[in-house]
Amino acid sequence: MSSCIFCKIVAGQIPAAVVLETSDAVAFRDINAQAPHHYLVIPRKHVEAIKDLEDADQALAGALLLAARDVARQQGLDSYRLVVNTGPDAGQTVFHIHVHVLGGRGFAWPPG
Ligand code: DGP
16 A cells, blocks of 8 residues: 555565565564664564454464564564554554564563
8 A cells, every 4th residue: 555654565665674575574673672672573564463363264363463573583572562553542553464573572461
């Protein structure tokens, strides 16, 4: 989608610190890191949020989780948190699915 900032990162139109690329996904450092390790794993395909995934996106959904696993492995993280904010009330600010991979510190539960 032409106005989507994450589509522009996928297309290489704006820079990002990319750490992993697969046929389905791209992972890069979050510009506003909330932990010593903070990456975003996004699908190449524009889908606004988890709630917009279709049953036919099963492989894509799995590919995102596996890419998140691989980013964590590559970065030497054994304990980490994955977060997928879905909708404004949950804190989603960029409307292109992204899995946050957070690590390098402890995390509280329940989340804020
Ligand atoms: P969320 O609040 O869950 O929608 O997370 C969006 C994240 O995206 C937020 O942590 C900051 C990050 N972000 C927004 N714009 C950019 C950008 O242009 N580059 C990078 N690397 N991260 C971005």
